[in-house]
Each structure stands twice: as structure tokens, then as C-alpha cells.
Amino acid sequence: MPIDKHVYILDSALVPHAGDARLEIAVLDGLAHVHELRLRSEEDLTDEQCATADAIIVWHEFKLTLDTLRRLRKTRVIVRNGVGYDNVDIHGAASLGIAVSNVPDYGTEEVADHTIALTLALIRQLRPLFEDIARGSWNWETAAACRRIRGQVFAVVGCGRIGTAAALRAKALGFDVRYYDPYVPAGYEKAIGVRREHSLDALIAAADVLSLHVPLTEETRFLIDVPRLQSMKRTAVLVNTSRGAVVRYAAIDQALSEGWIAGAALDVLENEPQGLDLFVRHPNCLVTPHSAFYSQESMEDLRRLSAVVVREALEGRLINVVNGVG
Numbered sequence: 417m418p419i420d421k422h423v424y425i426l427d428s429a430l431v432p433h434a435g436d437a438r439l440e441i442a443v444l445d446g447l448a449h450v451h452e453l454r455l456r457s458e459e460d461l462t463d464e465q466c467a468t469a470d471a472i473i474v475w476h477e478f479k480l481t482l483d484t485l486r487r488l489r490k491t492r493v494i495v496r497n498g499v500g501y502d503n504v505d506i507h508g509a510a511s512l513g514i515a516v517s518n519v520p521d522y523g524t525e526e527v528a529d530h531t532i533a534l535t536l537a538l539i540r541q542l543r544p545l546f547e548d549i550a551r552g553s554w555n556w557e558t559a560a561a562c563r564r565i566r567g568q569v570f571a572v573v574g575c576g577r578i579g580t581a582a583a584l585r586a587k588a589l590g591f592d593v594r595y596y597d598p599y600v601p602a603g604y605e606k607a608i609g610v611r612r613e614h615s616l617d618a619l620i621a622a623a624d625v626l627s628l629h630v631p632l633t634e635e636t637r638f639l640i641d642v643p644r645l646q647s648m649k650r651t652a653v654l655v656n657t658s659r660g661a662v663v664r665y666a667a668i669d670q671a672l673s674e675g676w677i678a679g680a681a682l683d684v685l686e687n688e689p690q691g692l693d694l695f696v697r698h699p700n701c702l703v704t705p706h707s708a709f710y711s712q713e714s715m716e717d718l719r720r721l722s723a724v725v726v727r728e729a730l731e732g733r734l735i736n737v738v739n740g741v742g
Contacts, residue, residue, distance in 0.1 A: 421730055422448060423444060423449070423451070423473065424471075425437055425440060425452045425474075427474075428455065429455055430456060431477045436452070439719045440719060440720075440722070444723055444727055448470060448730060455478070458480055458484040461487070466488050469488060469489075470490055470491060470492060472491060472495070473497050474497070474503070475497060478503065481508070485505060485514060488514065491514055492730070493725070495516075495517050495722050496516065496517070497721075498519060499518055499522075499709075509739055510739040515741035515742075516741070517737050519725065521721065523718065524577045526711050527578045527581075527657050529585070530704070531578075531627055531655055531657045534681035536565075537681065538625075538678075538700075538702060540559070541558070543699065543702060544559065544699060547699070565589055567592055568591055569591070569622050570593045570594070570624070571627065572593065572595035572627050572629060573616065573628050573630055574596075574597055575596075575600050575604065575629070580608060582627055583608060587609065593611070594619060594622065595613065596614070596616045616639075617644070617647065620647055621647055621648070623652050624649065624653070626640075626648065626653070626654045627656075628658045628663070629658050630658050630659070637661050640656075640668070641667050645667055645670075649677075652677050653680060653681065654668070656680075656681070656683065656684055657708040660682075660684040660691075664686065665687065668680055668694070672701055673698070680694075681702040681704075682701070683705075684708075
């Protein structure tokens, strides 16, 4: 039987390429033709592509707005191959009957591990120590701001899969782990053996390490702003491996400049890669290039699982839907 379905993988031509489509083709073999497109913007999608797309897999650097969604003629599902989906107008898609799904079950270990790595690097003062060695010096007192880990409050905002994984890692290191998440069922804190705070502001005020693990929504956009950074301990540090716009860029810049907090580690930024100058100007700031999700294994998981979500949809089973379309 001839194959008449088409799946388009959309990635930005302005960013490094993720690789070929062999994994996706293998999963969708016999069901759909797979086309990989590297475009400068959504306006580069042709009318023919919009008319023939049964499903779309979209990378995080590529936006799909309502104008483009309206051009789709037969698309059943859009899969954001990652956990976050703020680059797709999910409400617009819902109004058109298009399901938007994500891939929540990949990269959990990697992001949690990266969170802990950044936390330890801040607390153990690795950047100033490395820079001291690079200058040809040998002075342990360069790490004078280093503090003992045990007993410090590791405060998790958002205790989903990744937040829980980070909390358990921090607990194993001896942190006093606490979390705030109004969407987690009562009693979850008993299951993982940490303390629950019922107020975000109380959690922030208690934090020695404030670790963010929330999606970017209207509720969480600029969740961390000037007043909340000012309410933190001056000895506390902020770690963000969630979404850049959860933290207002100007606010974290001011907090580091004026010493409201002791340091920050940011894998994501409000307007990436704007934060490169934060790293240059603030010796107590660590920046990584939106890489917390990555390992060779997690990238393969991500691409394979995205294709599995598409295959399920094309066979009539929608999974991991984030915009309520059934």
C-alpha cells in the first residue's frame, strides 16, 4: 500500500544542526514520509508543505504562531521534541483542533545532574579557583566564599519529574531540601522525604540554593523578578535550568551587580544568548548554553520518542497532549 502521510521536522537554519533524520525515519518506517526542513522562520514554510503535513515535529528554536497554524490543512499533531512548548501557540492550535504534545520522559537525569553540577560549582567556588590557576597562581584562599553543603536549604520551585530528580540528588548530598509546587498532590513530600512549603515567597526567603524547575507559562513568566531576588539571602545562589524567561534578565543582572545574592548559574536565558555578558561581567555567574538536557543518550531518546508520539497520533492514539485536544 502506498504511503500517503507526511511528517515534517522543523528546525531553525540559524542554529547548529541536530543531525539527520535517521532515527525518526526508522520509527515511522512504513507509515509516513519524513522530511527534515531547516528554515529561517515559519514564513518559509510553503503552501504545499502546510497542505500535506499530517504531523510536525518542531525543535525549540523554531516558532509556530497562529498565523502559520491556520495554514495547516490536515495536521493532526504537533510534537515539540522537548519538555517545554512555549515556542508553539498551544491555545491557537487547540482552537483549530490540532493537538500539541511534548516529550516529558527524556533528559530528566541530565537536567537534574546539570542542576547539581552547577550548584556544586557555585558553592565550591570552582570558577574563581579555575581562573586563579589559569593566572598561574596557587591559592586556596581564592575560594574564601565556599560554604559547607550539609544543612544548607536546597529550595526547589516546581517538583515535577526533573524537580523531584534534582531534589533527591540534593538530599543525598546532605542538603535540607524543600519545595514549592501547588500542583503536586498533598502528601508527595512524604513520598520523597523532603519538606513542602505552601508559600513561594517563604521558600525563596529560606533558600540557600534556589533551583527552578517550572515550564514557561503566563503564570511563571518572570516569576523571579526584582522583589523576589531582593528577598533572598545575600549568601544564597540561584540556579535556573528550566526556561530563561522565568527569570527577568535585567533583575538578575542587577542582583549580581548590587550583591543581593551570592551568585547565579544559568543554563537558560530570557533572550539567549544575551547572558554571555552576564558571565563576562560577573565573576560569580556561571552560564551554560542551554545544554542541561544534553547527553548522547538523551538526544537519541528525544528524537526517537518524538517520532513515537507522532506514530501513536497517526495510528489514532494521542499521547502527552499539553493543550487539551483529545
